[in-house]
Amino acid sequence: MIVATGKSILKGIAIGKVKFLKKTQAVITDSAADPAVELQRFEDAKALAVEQLQALYDKAVVEAGEDHAAIFEIHMMMLDDDDYIDSITEIINTQGKSAAYAVKTTGENFAETFASMDDEYMKARAADVRDISTRVVNILTGADTGVDEGDEPFIIVAEDLAPSETVQLDKSKLLGFVTRLGSANSHTAILARNMNIPALIGTEISEEWDGKLAIIDGYNDCIYIEPTDELVETLDKKRVYDLQQRALLKELKKKPNITLDGTEINVYANIGNVSDVGMVLQNDAGGIGLFRSEFIYLHSETFPTEEEQFAIYKRVAEMMGGKKVIIRTLDIGADKQADYFNLPKEENPALGYRAIRICLMQHDIFKTQIRAILRAAAFGKVSIMFPMIISVREVKDAKDILEQCRQELIAEGKQVGEVEIGIMIETPASVMIAEELAEEVEFFSIGTNDLTQYTLAIDRQNPKLDPFYDSHHPAVLRMIRKTIEAGHKHDCWVGICGELGADTSLTETFLRMGIDELSVNPGSVLGLRKVIRSLDLSK
């Protein structure tokens, strides 16, 4: 098995035989005897090229949508560009060159101009100019550019692929493609994304792969040549899962999470890293219901600075474009440890010095994070959520610190945004005093993993306890019901962000309890939406 890495354009899996695309270089005769003949040949070739592009445009509209087909309209306009035509005419008329030579030279010159611009997007336009020029040259020289497609679907491996080549390929046969050149901004890449074709660019390709079985793993940015049976099996499962998700997406994207009798709730997604936001958007979640901020701390060697955190929160808020982002403040301790915190070893870490307890003792750590969140809130819709709460005092203290941070930032002339304030309900204590807590905050998010562990007094890390563990234990479900009732009594919305939220055998139960929001892994959003839309609470 050979593994080659590249840069993935689409998170997806493609499995199939490689077809190595060798482009036949057009043979160009440089000089020509009669400029008038060459000019006429150019005119004819250009007309035919426009005709071909129109056909590609029509095909792309169907396969990738009008927005992305527009590039072929631009290509047609480029072919009609005065400067481009003037340059070709000039070369034919004054240098006694052939039409093919004139087009190729002009195309190269224009491509160079784009390639030298200091804008990544415009640089990528060089490929478009080359693409249209090659098309005309191939018509003029009669070069064959078609791929012999055969009957079997294939993975294309090539030096580079022009947008027109990508669209030209029979989509039912094209499993994916791998190129050595190309950029993520190229129209080829954009088309691949919109046609849902797994693709890798910047890969060291080899002609020897031709005809061999391969897997493009878009999740790990690599291609496996002659993979093991085991790997084929694993990744094929992933591929099938992707297909199901995509089918769900097609069916459910932009649809509300509403039951047959009209109860609508929010379905948000949980993330642990900025890189997860793509999955959140892809799966059409209504917001981020739990942003586990501790990854910033766990991936760091020292305490992350305000600026570092601000940049991350701001980016997430902006990427979500006005959709809600609930940031949970530092939840470190217990099983999540970072050396530089110098936390002492404990007998009972799950019941120990962790989360809000650290933050309320070490204000400097807490304030750094809160300042970053308040500043990021100026760039999107941000909520803040405190974990591991057991008393009203803690919430009041945390809110005081937040207010203090806000005043300080304003005094420093920094831009701050409004944040909605909420807490995690994950201790039995917080459930019992939920009514008092609800007066302090705007929302509750139930962390069912910890709530179950603390309610049942069962350590989930211990497999020996599995026979005793019941995730649907009535005690836990009553805790959830009590929390929802207490919250609603005091105008506080209530959500679930633990694993139970994605347990579709409980969705109806939660909806009947009056849950307002469920936050689940990005991959579970659409499945959950499907279940919600099939429920009828009036029965």
Next chain:
Amino acid sequence: MKQFSYTITDPVGIHARPAGILVKAVKPFESSCKITKGEKTVDLRKLMALMGMGIKCGDTVDVTIEGPDEDVAAETIEKFFKENL
């Protein structure tokens, strides 16, 4: 001669697609239409030259229109900038 200044607010600037639509919008008029950014001036009918200017969000450009139908052209083109760019 008609002239107006405009600051680009479209986050992507005058990229391929907006450039294409702009060129199309200008084509029907007889008047000469030119766009200037800094020291560089190009004909608004020339797609590649226009793209080559690399006009970005926040850039201020001057558009000059001169010819028999300059009044209508100026009005239409300025409206186009405001609505699309």
